[in-house]
Amino acid sequence: MRDTEYHRLLGMNRDAFEELEAHLEERTYDGQTYRHVPDYRRGVERGTTLIDDTIVRGFPKVPRTLVLSDGVPERFADQPDDRIAVEEKLNGYNVRVVRLDGERLAFTRSGMICPFTTRIIERLVDFEDLFEQYPKAMVCGEMIGPENPYTAHDYPEVDSLAFRAFDWRDRESGEPLPVETRRERYETFDIPQTRLFGRFEVDEAATEIRRLIEKLDAEDREGVIMKSLDGTAQLKYTTSAANQGDLAYAFSLPFDYGQPFMFRRLIREGFQSVEWDESDAVARERAHELGEAILLSMHETIETVDAGDPVGERHTVRASPETVDVLFEHLERQGLTIDIEADRREDGDRVCTFLKQTRSTIDKTRNYLDGHIV
Ligand code: ATP
Structure with a gap:
C-alpha cells in the first residue's frame, strides 16, 4: 500500500x-x-x-489519578453520563487480537506481533465465531497468571496463563464499544472478561472505589480502571500492594529500571497515605512496608551478584515445544540474553523456567562490590 x-x-x-x-x-x-x-x-x-x-491501532494510554476524591470527578466531569463503570485492573500484559487475511494475530503493547501469544491464545480462547461475525474487531485484554513470559503475577483463579478481555475496539479507527454492549458481546461469545464491580454515580464513585481498593489490596490485586459508559474515557488507580510489589521488583534490578519508574510509585504511596487520612501509626506501618519492599529486594540482588550468580527477570512458560522455541527466538531477536534454568516435558508441553539477564544491574553491582568509587 x-x-x-x-x-x-x-x-x-x-x-x-x-x-x-x-x-x-x-x-x-x-x-x-x-x-x-x-x-x-x-x-x-x-x-x-x-x-x-x-x-x-494501539491501545490508548490510560491516565492515572493519585487522588480519587478530586481526580475522578475531574476526569469524568464532561462525559455525557452521570455514571461510570468500574472494572478490575489486572496485572499482566496487554494484548490485542485481530484477524488479518484470515489469520489471527496477537499484538503486544508496543505493536509487535508476539509469536508466543499468537499461538498460545488459540488454546486459551475460541475467537472463531467472534471474528466471523465481526471481522474488523480488535479484542483487547490482559494475559495474566504465573506462567507468563512478560509479567508474572499470581491469581488464585489462574494456574498457568489466562486471557481476560477488557475492551473491544474497531481495528482501524480505534473506536471502543460502549461498556455494556462490549460486556454483552463477550458474554455471547463466551470469552472471559475482567470483573465489573459496578456502575457508580461520578460523585459517589470515589467512596465506592476506596472500599474496593482496600479489598483488592488485602488480596494483593492491582487496582481498578474507571470507564465512561461509552467506553471513550478511562482512568486508573492502583493498590498499595501493586505499588509496593512494583517497587520491590524494580529495586531487585535497580540499574535496569529507570529512576522515574521508582519515583512515580513512591509518590503514589505518599498521596494515598494523605488521602486516606492515615494515623501516625498506620503511616508508619506503610513506611515500614515501603522500606522493606525497597531494601530487602535490593539486598538479595547484591548478595546474588556477590556470590557470582546472574540476576534478571525470571519467568516460567508452559506451551508446545514449538511455541516455546519461537518465544526464545523472539526475545533473542530483541537483544535479550536468556538463561534456561529448568526445562521439562509435561503432557506434551515444554515447561521452561528462564532468566532474562539484566546486564546493567549485574555489571554495575559487580563494579560497586569491587570498590568502584562514585
Ligand atoms: P499505559 O498507561 O500507557 O497503558 P502502563 O504500562 O503504564 O501503560 P498500566 O499502568 O499497567 O500501563 O495501566 C494500563 C494498562 O492496564 C492497560 O494497557 C492494560 O493492559 C491494563 N489493564 C488491566 N486491566 C484493565 C482493564 N480492566 N481495563 C483497561 N486496561 C486494563
Whole structure:
C-alpha cells in the first residue's frame, strides 16, 4: 500500500505522517514485514501497527489519578453520563487480537506481533465465531497468571496463563464499544472478561472505589480502571500492594529500571497515605512496608551478584515445544540474553523456567562490590 493511504487511515496530514514514519520500527513476522510505533507520539497511539494495506491501532494510554476524591470527578466531569463503570485492573500484559487475511494475530503493547501469544491464545480462547461475525474487531485484554513470559503475577483463579478481555475496539479507527454492549458481546461469545464491580454515580464513585481498593489490596490485586459508559474515557488507580510489589521488583534490578519508574510509585504511596487520612501509626506501618519492599529486594540482588550468580527477570512458560522455541527466538531477536534454568516435558508441553539477564544491574553491582568509587 502507498504511504499516502496510511496517512488517511491514521487521520493525519502528509507532513505529520512523514514525521511519524521516521520513528517507525520495522520488523518481520512469518516472512512478512510490518512497521509499528514503539513509543508515545503526538496524534497516534503507541503500539499502532502498519501492516499489509491496513493498520491496527494501539491501545490508548490510560491516565492515572493519585487522588480519587478530586481526580475522578475531574476526569469524568464532561462525559455525557452521570455514571461510570468500574472494572478490575489486572496485572499482566496487554494484548490485542485481530484477524488479518484470515489469520489471527496477537499484538503486544508496543505493536509487535508476539509469536508466543499468537499461538498460545488459540488454546486459551475460541475467537472463531467472534471474528466471523465481526471481522474488523480488535479484542483487547490482559494475559495474566504465573506462567507468563512478560509479567508474572499470581491469581488464585489462574494456574498457568489466562486471557481476560477488557475492551473491544474497531481495528482501524480505534473506536471502543460502549461498556455494556462490549460486556454483552463477550458474554455471547463466551470469552472471559475482567470483573465489573459496578456502575457508580461520578460523585459517589470515589467512596465506592476506596472500599474496593482496600479489598483488592488485602488480596494483593492491582487496582481498578474507571470507564465512561461509552467506553471513550478511562482512568486508573492502583493498590498499595501493586505499588509496593512494583517497587520491590524494580529495586531487585535497580540499574535496569529507570529512576522515574521508582519515583512515580513512591509518590503514589505518599498521596494515598494523605488521602486516606492515615494515623501516625498506620503511616508508619506503610513506611515500614515501603522500606522493606525497597531494601530487602535490593539486598538479595547484591548478595546474588556477590556470590557470582546472574540476576534478571525470571519467568516460567508452559506451551508446545514449538511455541516455546519461537518465544526464545523472539526475545533473542530483541537483544535479550536468556538463561534456561529448568526445562521439562509435561503432557506434551515444554515447561521452561528462564532468566532474562539484566546486564546493567549485574555489571554495575559487580563494579560497586569491587570498590568502584562514585
Ligand atoms: P499505559 O498507561 O500507557 O497503558 P502502563 O504500562 O503504564 O501503560 P498500566 O499502568 O499497567 O500501563 O495501566 C494500563 C494498562 O492496564 C492497560 O494497557 C492494560 O493492559 C491494563 N489493564 C488491566 N486491566 C484493565 C482493564 N480492566 N481495563 C483497561 N486496561 C486494563
